[in-house]
Each structure stands twice: as structure tokens, then as C-alpha cells.
Amino acid sequence: MPVTEYGIVVNLDTCIGCRACQVACKVWNGLKAEETSFNPQGYTNPPDLTPNTWMIMQFLEGVEDGEPFWLFKKHQCLHCSEAPCAKACPVNAIEVHPEGAVVIRSDRCIGCRYCIEACPYNVPRYDPKTNKVYKCTLCIDRIQNGLQPACVEACPTDALEFGPWRELVEKYRAAGYEVYGDHVNDYVGHTHYLYVTRKYRSLGAKQGKKWYEVLGLPADPRGRLPGVQLGREVGVGLAALAALGAVAHAVYWRAKRMEKRSGSKGG
Amino acid sequence: MAREIRLFSELEIWTHKHVVHFAAALILTGLIISAAKLPSPLDSFFGWLAYALGTPASYLAKALGYSPFEQGYSAYSLGVQVARVIHRLAGVGMAAIGLVWLLGELPRIRKWQIWPEGGLGEAVRNLAAYYLGRRSVRFGKYNLGQKLWILSVFIGFAILFATGMVMWFRSSFSPETVALAHTIHVWAAWLGIAGLIVHVYLAIGIPEHRPMVRAIFRTGTAPEDFVKHHHPLYYEKAAKEAEEA
Numbered sequence: 001m002p003v004t005e006y007g008i009v010v011n012l013d014t015c016i017g018c019r020a021c022q023v024a025c026k027v028w029n030g031l032k033a034e035e036t037s038f039n040p041q042g043y044t045n046p047p048d049l050t051p052n053t054w055m056i057m058q059f060l061e062g063v064e065d066g067e068p069f070w071l072f073k074k075h076q077c078l079h080c081s082e083a084p085c086a087k088a089c090p091v092n093a094i095e096v097h098p099e100g101a102v103v104i105r106s107d108r109c110i111g112c113r114y115c116i117e118a119c120p121y122n123v124p125r126y127d128p129k130t131n132k133v134y135k136c137t138l139c140i141d142r143i144q145n146g147l148q149p150a151c152v153e154a155c156p157t158d159a160l161e162f163g164p165w166r167e168l169v170e171k172y173r174a175a176g177y178e179v180y181g182d183h184v185n186d187y188v189g190h191t192h193y194l195y196v197t198r199k200y201r202s203l204g205a206k207q208g209k210k211w212y213e214v215l216g217l218p219a220d221p222r223g224r225l226p227g228v229q230l231g232r233e234v235g236v237g238l239a240a241l242a243a244l245g246a247v248a249h250a251v252y253w254r255a256k257r258m259e260k261r262s263g264s265k266g267g
Numbered sequence: 268m269a270r271e272i273r274l275f276s277e278l279e280i281w282t283h284k285h286v287v288h289f290a291a292a293l294i295l296t297g298l299i300i301s302a303a304k305l306p307s308p309l310d311s312f313f314g315w316l317a318y319a320l321g322t323p324a325s326y327l328a329k330a331l332g333y334s335p336f337e338q339g340y341s342a343y344s345l346g347v348q349v350a351r352v353i354h355r356l357a358g359v360g361m362a363a364i365g366l367v368w369l370l371g372e373l374p375r376i377r378k379w380q381i382w383p384e385g386g387l388g389e390a391v392r393n394l395a396a397y398y399l400g401r402r403s404v405r406f407g408k409y410n411l412g413q414k415l416w417i418l419s420v421f422i423g424f425a426i427l428f429a430t431g432m433v434m435w436f437r438s439s440f441s442p443e444t445v446a447l448a449h450t451i452h453v454w455a456a457w458l459g460i461a462g463l464i465v466h467v468y469l470a471i472g473i474p475e476h477r478p479m480v481r482a483i484f485r486t487g488t489a490p491e492d493f494v495k496h497h498h499p500l501y502y503e504k505a506a507k508e509a510e511e512a
Contacts, residue, residue: 087304088304089303090300090301090302090303090304090347091303091341091343091344091347092303092343093344107340107341107344108340108341108343108344109344110340110344110347110348110351112351113437114449116442117442117445117446117449122442128438224442224443224446224447224449224450227446227449227450227453228449228450228453229304231450231453231454231457232301232304232305232453232457233306234454234457235453235454235456235457235458235460235461236305236306236309236457238457238458238460238461239457239460239461239464241461242461242462242464242465243464245465246464246465246468246472249398249468249472250468250472250473253401253473256401257401260401
């Protein structure tokens with residue numbers, strides 16, 4: 001029986017920034033609380049992801065058409081279908097599950113941080129104490145046991161919706177929502193966290209930006225994996241070419257030697 | 268017994284021998300580290316070597332009172348981790364060897380013949396005539412190809428060392444710098460491997476060159492006839508120096 005590919009929709013129009021999802025994530029994953037302090041940049045707290053905080057609620061403030069706006073954006077791993085982090089991992093510690101989750105297996109992670117280089121969304125976080133990297137798991141342990149991810153279950157306004165990925169995309173597109181994540185680019189593929197809005201679709205238009213770019217979601221996210229991968233592929237080819245060249249030259253050299261010998265015998 | 272001509276000093280023999288050791292360690296561990304991302308069948312072969320390193324390491328950890336599972340490593344990951352440690356140590360070792368060689372060679376710096384004798388054009392023609400025409404040509408101690416190889420090894424290792432250090436101490440650098448260093452490191456390493464295949468073939472794969480292998484690894488000297496035939500310019504220079512002495 002084929003496994004269903006799931007997704008989580010983050011509806012920017014109905015999110016109230018209550019941080020219930022942030023708390024639920026901590027509780028379910030048994031993550032310690034951060035020591036927080038006043039953040040002069042805004043209400044986002046902790047100000048960034050850490051090895052102990054796998055998702056944060058970002059509070060984005062700005063002015064659009066002379067009107068201030070205050071927008072809440074859930075920030076965590078987007079669980080890319082192409083998962084460049086998994087492609088970069090030298091010990092295959094990052095598993096891409098058919099359900100859509102991209103999960104770092106701590107028993108395999110060696111803390112090399114190649115995944116951080118490859119991630120275009122700047123998500124994985126390294127913990128020098130354990131020499132391992134951590135990030136959101138999409139609650140794969142809950143999904144595989146028929147439960148919704150903890151953050152979705154905690155959301156009081158249904159701004160987070162969990163379900164089969166394709167159905168979610170079709171449902172929100174049909175309802176006139178703009179969707180970020182159903183097809184991003186060839187580097188990340190599509191994402192299993194989908195950001196949707198009707199209300200903020202013109203955000204950033206005056207600056208020539210798309211609404212999702214204002215949110216910090218790039219239109220064409222690119223990490224630093226291709227250069228390394230190409231280096232390996234070209235390198236293996238070069239080494240093979242060098243070996244072939246050596247064999248070809250050895251054959252030629254031997255033929256020349258035989259020619260010389262027979263020439264000197266004949267003379 | 269044929270007269271022997273000195274080609275390499277004790278320092279050169281010692282340096283070359285240890286460069287071989289460290290280069291072998293660096294290449295092998297580098298391939299183990301990236302095994303999972305190599306095309307087939309290289310991935311299986313070097314992946315197996317990761318297990319071959321990781322399994323005894325896990326037993327050793329257990330014997331020392333540690334549990335590899337408490338440390339949170341599978342045998343494969345532990346193998347790659349061991350390879351990373353060896354890779355770093357070998358890199359530092361290689362740099363130390365290079366430094367010893369450089370300090371030892373500095374007093375002789377005036378004797379270095381970096382630019383090919385007779386100019387670049389003639390050096391290229393000589394190289395083609397010998398390797399692609401098998402004709403006798405007037406090489407010095409090193410031909411253009413050998414000079415370029417030595418220079419590439421020197422510059423290439425400096426690049427590998429610098430980028431390796433950035434990767435090792437990645438917390439001290441910006442993500443862009445680390446990523447660039449990683450990319451350059453991989454490209455330079457593979458260029459080095461390809462160059463090394465050619466170097467080893469030209470030294471060992473061509474029977475006429477084997478006296479040079481004995482010279483660089485053991486004696487430092489080669490038979491007079493060999494030097495006269497393969498390196499006439501160097502032979503003449505050595506003979507002239509002997510006369511003056």
C-alpha cells in the first residue's frame with residue numbers, strides 16, 4: 001500500500017501569533033526551555049532557531065501603503081522533497097520519509113555541518129555539546145502513529161492544517177489562496193510546509209517583491225551543495241580519464257619500444 | 268659496477284617518502300569521508316572501508332569503557348568520524364613535512380632551476396618529442412611536466428591546507444567562506460588525485476624510468492648511463508661541478 005505524502009499548511013491570514021505551536025513543539029520533543037531576554041528587534045523570542053528550539057514564531061512588522069502591518073510567520077524546517085541537506089550528509093544521517101518528513105537521525109549524525117551549508121532556508125542548528133545537528137522532524141513519530149504533528153494539534157485558530165499534501169494544495173488553490181511551496185525550484189523541489197495567504201498577496205509589490213519574499217522565503221532558494229557535488233562528479237571523471245590516458249600511453253609506449261627493437265634488429 | 272650519479276639529497280628522499288605516506292592517508296580518508304556521495308561502485312568500496320574503520324573503533328571504545336551507542340554513533344558514522352580525525356592529523360603532518368623540506372632547501376634556493384632551461388617553447392617541444400614521439404631529448408634534472416607537477420603539488424597542498432583549516436574551524440568563519448572553502452577543497456583534491464595517477468604511471472608504468480624510483484625512494488643515485496641518456500643537461504652540469512670541485 002503506498003504511503004500518503006503529507007503536508008502542513010500555515011495560513012498567514014488566520015494565525016494570531018499565540019505561540020501555542022512553539023510550546024507544543026517543545027513539549028512533544030522534550031526540548032529544554034531557552035533562556036530568553038528582551039529582544040529589541042521585535043516580539044520574536046527566542047530570536048532564532050537553536051539546537052533546542054526547532055520552531056519559532058516570527059513577528060514581522062512593517063508599513064505597507066502607509067498602513068502598519070504585523071504578521072506572524074511560523075519558522076522551522078520546510079521539509080523539502082529534494083532535501084539538499086540529505087544529499088549533502090556524508091553518513092546518510094538525514095532520512096527523507098515517504099510521508100514527506102526530512103529527519104536527522106541523531107545516532108548517525110557526526111556534526112560535520114554539511115547540511116547547514118546545503119540548506120537554503122538556514123534551518124539546521126549545530127550543538128557543540130553533543131556535536132550533532134538538530135531541526136524539526138515534522139513529528140514523524142506522531143504521523144506514523146496516526147496523529148497530527150504537535151504544532152497542528154495545538155493551534156487554536158486552525159491556522160495550521162495537516163493532511164495529504166496534494167489535497168491541501170488543491171484545496172487552498174481552489175479557494176483563491178496564494179501558495180508558497182507547491183513547486184519552488186529544482187534545488188528544493190516542493191516543500192511539505194506550505195505557506196498560504198489571500199490577505200497579504202500584494203505585500204511587497206511596491207518594492208517589486210513577492211509576499212513570500214517579504215516573509216524571508218526566497219523565490220529561488222539555492223544552497224551551496226551543487227559546487228561540491230559537481231566537484232566530486234567531475235573529479236571522478238578526471239581521475240578515470242587520467243587512468244585511461246595512462247593505459248593508452250602505456251600501450252603506445254610499448255608499441256614504440258617494440259618498433260625500435262625490431263628496427264635495430266633489422267639494421 | 269656502473270658509476271652512480273647523485274640526483275636526490277637525503278632530505279629529498281625523506282620528504283618524498285613521507286609525502287607518499289601522508290598523501291595516501293589523506294586520499295584514503297578523504298574518499299571514506301565522501302564515500303556515501305561517490306558514484307557507484309566507489310561508494311560501496313569506500314563505504315565498506317568506513318565500516319572497516321568504525322567497527323574496530325566501536326569495540327575499542329567499548330574496551331576503554333565507552334559505549335559508541337552512548338556517544339550516539341552507528342558503526343558507519345564512527346568510521347567516517349575516525350577517518351575525519353585521521354584526515355586532519357595527516358593534513359597537519361603533511362604541512363609539517365613540507366615545512367621541514369622548505370627549511371632544509373632554503374640554503375640551496377639559488378640552485379633551484381624553476382624556469383625551464385632553453386625557454387618555455389623548447390621545454391614544451393621537448394616534452395612532446397619525448398612522451399609522444401619517444402625521441403631522446405635534452406632534459407635537465409626535471410622536464411617541464413615534472414616542474415609543473417612539483418609546483419602544482421606545492422600550490423595545491425597550500426590551497427588544500429588553507430581550505431581544510433577553514434572547514435575544520437568552521438565556527439570562526441562566515442557560512443559563505445566555509446561553503447567556498449569546501450567547494451575549492453573538493454575540486455583541488457580531485458585534481459590532485461588525477462595528477463597523482465599520471466605521476467605514478469610515468470614513474471612506475473614506464474620501465475625505462477624505474478631507476479628514478481630507486482633513486483627517490485632508496486639510494487638518491489641513478490646509473491651514469493641512465494642520467495646521461497635521460498637527463499643530459501643535468502649530467503653535464505653535474506660533471507662540470509665535479510670538475511670545478
